[in-house]
Amino acid sequence: MAIKSKGEPADTSAVLRLGAALESSESSRQDLATALAHERTLLRTMIDLIPAFIYAKDVGSRFIAMNAALARNMGTDPDAAIGKTDFDFFTPDLAKKFYSDEQALIKSGQAIRDLEEPGFDQVTGKPRTVVTSKVPLHDVNGEVIGIIGVGFDITERKMAEQRMAAGEKLESIGRLAAGVAHEINTPIQFLNDSIYFIREAMQDLMAHNTKLTATLAAMLPTPPEVDEEIEDLKVELPPALDRMADGLARIAEIVRSMKEFSHADQAEKSPVDLNRAIKSTLVIASTEYKYVADVVTDLAPDLPLVTCHGGQINQVVLNLVVNAAHAIGDVVKGTPNKGKITVRTRVEGGYVVISVSDTGGGIPESIRQRIFDPFFTTKEVGRGTGQGLSIAHNAIKAHGGTFEFDTEVGKGTTFRVRLPVEAAEREASAA
Secondary structure: OHHHHHHHHHHHHHHHHHHHHHHHHHHHHHHHHHHHHHHHHHHHHHHHHOEEEEEEOOOOOOOEEEOOHHHOOOEEEHHOOOOOOOHHOOHHHHHHHHHEEEHHHHHHOEEEEEEEEEEEEEEOOOEEEEEEEEEEEEEEOOOOEEEEEEEOOOOHHHHHHHHHHHHHHHHHHHHHHHHHHHHHHHHHHHHHHHHHHHHHHHHHHHHHHHHHHHHHHOOOOOOOOOOHHHHHHHHHHHHHHHHHEEEHHHHHHHHHHHHHHHHHOOOOOOOHHHHHHHHHHHHHHHHOOOOOOOEEEEEEOOOOOEEEEEHHHHHHHHHHHHHHHHHHHHHHOOOOOOOOEEEEEEEOOOEEEEEEEEEEOOOOOHHHHHHOOOOOOOOOOOOOOOOOHHHHHHHHOOOOOEEEEEEEEOOEEEEEEEEOHHHHHHHHHHH
């Protein structure tokens, strides 16, 4: 019995030590699980906060993970997308392209770097441009088991690049046009002076000829026969010279308008007479509207100067007038009828308002929300790039103004541009 009693404390101690070890192991396991969960949550949060589209797919191009940004873009949530493919979210053509690229990557093991490709925002329903990189996903044995992709939405950057390119192109064309107009100006002046001299000389010659003919007729016993060709020339030459003078005056007006319209903007804004700018722009745009529409102007005589980039505002008005002409042309095509374009200016509070109205077919309700989107156009290829209204809208916004429109299908459209005049008034009062 003594031996047994001596062994009982030893057995209890061992059990206690084993229990403590097990409790310590369980605690360590729980601590490890908590740490792993914390790291997983931290990693997930970081990935979700990155302004990029991050995802992983298996060898069948099925999603096995995606971050919140991509899920929002695709109109879903990360968990709901698991097991689905691009064919569940995108158009067949777009999904097929993504699938082909990924399967080629899985087969070759070669990563895709900085590939610019089309995208689509399921929430807004608008196409996007995405630059994507995709790399193969390997298991512990080095076998390809899927892909990991990262994409960045560069739509806004591409739009800015397009606007910059369009602006540089317009500036280059403007400088070229201004240079040509300057070169044309000298020969036009020479022709004008020559026509003026010929008109004056012809009048003197005809007066002298009439007097000489009368003197000779009085001296001769028989009056000479009248030369019909000479008489016809006397009748036809003066109006012919008048028409030549009018034609040269019109050419001079076009050249002058071209110089004013095409003059490159200075770095700083300057006070601009918008009525004069509109008149010059209408001369430039006449080839677009003269066969399909009559232009009516209602320009406020007391319009204040507006501090702005004159070249940009000229471009805005030109675009609105050309669009109005095209809208009317689509309606009157094949008929002898002509529409009407009305250009008005007025002052409303602290703003100068330019409105351009047409009697075209109006803007369908289905596309009214998209007309200011870059590259959106309803015109056939070669007639429009879809940048005009977008560039105009951005230009007016940059001036602190507003760009609005009213339209009615079958009756026409009116665009209204509001530009603040406060800057010009402050400069005038300071002077």
